[in-house]
């Protein structure tokens with residue numbers, strides 16, 4: 350199927366061609382016709398499937414067909430609600446790209462940054478608004494964001510939105526829009542609470558499911574290291590020194606963990622940055638930019654901060670902490686080995702995480718290769734191989750402290 354078959358008009362087709370897309374992805378093929386027919390939809394699709402364009406393109410097409418003449422009189426007719434600032438910004442970039450050859454205007458509003466520039470743009474008039482829930486409600490309260498003319502409402506990453514506690518905000522936003530609007534709900538997974546939300550606000554929705562996220566690419570070399578929790582940092586340094594090269598994304602469960610690892614890697618001379626919930630918006634954007642432009646080659650992130658962000662084509666992913674949700678594993682490592690490239694995924698499993706390995710392996714139906722010859726085995730019967738390089742040795746080298754002093758020390762993890 351081609352984009353032309355999807356009944357998209359010339360200005361949109363031209364922008365798509367210039368972006369470099371040859372043909373629609375599966376989720377686009379399935380979703381675009383329903384959206385153009387003004388149906389409500391529930392789409393279960395992960396980031397990376399092309400889901401953003403699957404709502405952005407038909408929304409632009411629908412709005413294009415009845416464009417307002419003047420800038421000033423523009424009313425917000427499409428609203429996209431996104432749980433995180435980064436995602437909102439990314440969606441905004443997509444809309445800007447695809448609308449290059451139209452007069453449709455879009456903008457992004459999100460918290461953690463000054464309201465004034467956002468207010469100025471809204472006052473000038475936009476057709477499409479991409480927003481995080483809190484800032485949207487703020488600006489609505491101030492009569493800056495008028496939702497009386499919304500024709501299409503998109504709830505993106507609905508499962509994350511609910512996980513982050515936005516349920517009441519989302520319901521409120523839905524009520525503030527017109528009754529007749531079309532609703533498009535996108536979610537990586539459809540747990541009960543998303544289903545419940547859909548039942549209360551969607552009208553006879555079409556359901557679209559894309560690529561159940563249980564399979565991992567054959568091009569990813571997956572390996573597993575069993576390691577005591579206290580030695581994970583040493584193992585990470587060992588793997589970085591001896592095994593991995595290129596651009597690397599490291600996942601940690603908590604923002605505290607991200608910060609600790611970042612400090613250690615910087616002390617050891619690595620070019621590192623991080624994204625997590627405690628960082629200001631500007632710092633998070635700067636970190637992403639530095640990573641994408643290769644100023645730093647290691648990015649450390651929590652799942653929530655990295656969710657949906659377009660960081661692909663990685664050489665390796667390190668699961669410093671294993672995720673307790675097996676789909677998250679698939680999602681994390683899916684960021685490497687894109688477009689026929691090869692990639693590597695390294696997972697560090699401590700004693701308390703063994704069950705996670707079990708559920709991950711059940712999901713992906715693969716027995717992950719266990720690397721035994723490393724200096725920090727979990728099972729003491731396995732003889733450790735002492736890392737001999739003196740030049741690159743760090744203060745974290747095994748043997749620096751006695752076992753007794755290690756035990757006494759209060760660990761941050």
Ligand code: AMP
Pocket residue numbers: 369370371372373374377395396397398399400401402657659
């Ligand atoms: P998304 O799932 O929306 O985050 O999109 C993931 C990536 O796929 C983004 O980098 C998009 O630019 C890209 N993409 C979206 N649609 C297509 C397409 N039809 N062909 C090639 N790449 C695409």
